[in-house]
Amino acid sequence: MATFGSGNQNRRNNFDSGITMEFDRLLIGQPGVARHVLPFVQMFEAGLSPEGRPAGVFLLLGPTGTGKTRTVEALAEALHGNVRNILRIDCGEYQMDHEVAKLVGAPPGYLGHRETQPLLSQARINSVASDRSALSILLFDEIEKAAPSMMRVLLGILDRGLLRLGDNNLVSLERTMIFLTSNLGAESMQKELKPTMGFAAIAPVNDTVASNQRLEAIGLTAAKKKFSPEFLNRIDSTITYAPLDDKAISRILELQIENIQTHIDTRLGSEAFELDLTGRLKRFLIEKGTSVQYGARELKRTIQRLILQPLAAVINDGKIPSGALVEMDLKNGERILIRIHPGDEEEEDT
Numbered sequence: 525m526a527t528f529g530s531g532n533q534n535r536r537n538n539f540d541s542g543i544t545m546e547f548d549r550l551l552i553g554q555p556g557v558a559r560h561v562l563p564f565v566q567m568f569e570a571g572l573s574p575e576g577r578p579a580g581v582f583l584l585l586g587p588t589g590t591g592k593t594r595t596v597e598a599l600a601e602a603l604h605g606n607v608r609n610i611l612r613i614d615c616g617e618y619q620m621d622h623e624v625a626k627l628v629g630a631p632p633g634y635l636g637h638r639e640t641q642p643l644l645s646q647a648r649i650n651s652v653a654s655d656r657s658a659l660s661i662l663l664f665d666e667i668e669k670a671a672p673s674m675m676r677v678l679l680g681i682l683d684r685g686l687l688r689l690g691d692n693n694l695v696s697l698e699r700t701m702i703f704l705t706s707n708l709g710a711e712s713m714q715k716e717l718k719p720t721m722g723f724a725a726i727a728p729v730n731d732t733v734a735s736n737q738r739l740e741a742i743g744l745t746a747a748k749k750k751f752s753p754e755f756l757n758r759i760d761s762t763i764t765y766a767p768l769d770d771k772a773i774s775r776i777l778e779l780q781i782e783n784i785q786t787h788i789d790t791r792l793g794s795e796a797f798e799l800d801l802t803g804r805l806k807r808f809l810i811e812k813g814t815s816v817q818y819g820a821r822e823l824k825r826t827i828q829r830l831i832l833q834p835l836a837a838v839i840n841d842g843k844i845p846s847g848a849l850v851e852m853d854l855k856n857g858e859r860i861l862i863r864i865h866p867g868d869e870e871e872e873d874t
Contacts, residue, residue: 540566543602550598552779553772554591560761561599564701568659573698577685579659580701581758583667585743586765587713589819592705595763596663599701603661604654611652612663613643621673628677629690644687646695653699660700667704668750675755682758704759709746713739714817740764768820773810776820780827795846801831802853805860834860 543565547558564573564580573579584592600609618624629642642648653660664670664678681687682702687695716738743764747756756762768776781801789796801809813826831852838844848864855861 540569546602547598550601550779551591551595552775553768554595554765557591557595557763557765560763561595564760565599565603565659568699568701569657575685575698577758578682578697578700578702581682581760582701582703583747583756583759583762584703584705584765585708585747585762586739587710587767587819588707588817589814589821590765590768591820592765593663593665596661596703596705600652600661603657603659604652605656606654609652609654610661610663611644611648612665615664615666615668615670615674618670618674621671623671624673624677625690627674628687642689644695645689646693649695649697649700658699660697662697662700662702664702664704666706668706668708679755679758682755706747706750708750709742712742712746716742736764736766739766767816768814773814773820773823774806776823777806777810777813777827780824784827784831797844797846797848797850799835800849800851802851805852805854808854830860834862838862838864 540562544558544562547562548555551557561580561582567573568579584595586592596610597607601607603609613627618627627642627644629645649660649662652662667678670678677687681697685696685698685700687697689695716735744762747762781799785799788799809823809826809830812830813823814820815822835850835852838850844850844864848866851863851865853861853863
């Protein structure tokens with residue numbers, strides 16, 4: 525005999541399981557992040573998030589290109605099915621105290637009161653939720669750059685889950701997960717990494733664990749120097765990201781290639797074709813698109829420059845028939861070669 529509410533429970537379990545699987549698929553090379561973030565999603569969906577504060581607050585630390593911003597994008601895609609369901613605040617644009625008016629709106633009587641629409645309005649926050657989940661995602665990118673006045677506004681949000689706008693209207697952030705990314709300690713982390721780690725190095729497990737622990741200590745020390753104790757006490761979880769290893773980089777590349785194929789299938793429809801990259805070209809993309817200093821940050825731009833741009837030129841010339849297999853390879857160590865199969869074999873140097 526089924527118990528009352530068992531249908532809802534089964535649907536919730538399926539929803540949670542789907543989010544977990546999709547999040548793990550999209551966020552590569554940082555397996556420990558899920559156990560910090562997803563329990564707060566589960567609490568929200570179960571109706572157990574605490575009242576009077578955001579559903580979750582996270583400080584993301586670590587070297588550039590290790591997946592901090594990608595974490596937020598992966599969660600948006602897993603929750604809402606769209607990576608754009610994020611309200612993003614670039615804190616580099618709020619380094620002066622007066623610029624906080626762009627967030628909350630200018631008070632009545634001040635110049636620009638009617639013209640300045642607050643970025644953190646209730647409507648904007650609600651707009652990044654979806655039919656799949658009522659949970660909004662708010663990202664403060666590079667939080668260490670924010671002006672003191674903005675930090676005071678944020679402290680109030682983390683404390684009460686409320687924001688008072690310039691016109692005295694209140695905005696509730698109880699249905700919001702807040703992520704703060706920071707490069708604090710990144711320079712010290714790079715110095716820690718240089719002697720022992722690189723994308724071609726394979727460190728023993730114990731050495732990797734010890735190195736990650738040192739990175740975490742560096743990040744936390746830098747955060748304590750920058751932020752006040754009352755600010756840090758309102759953060760639910762501080763997550764330090766480890767450098768991506770060779771296996772993770774390869775998986776990220778494969779995911780990028782899969783996304784390109786999906787894009788081809790969706791955009792070109794009946795004119796779509798199958799794309800295949802040789803192992804030699806993949807290794808070249810990794811070499812050009814990753815580094816110890818910048819992680820995998822440049823990989824997407826490298827793919828755009830070396831894969832998408834040459835491919836677009838061939839498509840625009842009408843040289844790829846519908847359903848063809850398009851193989852891309854590396855020639856003479858630096859030139860991109862495009863082979864089109866079947867039919868008369870064609871080769872394009874770029």
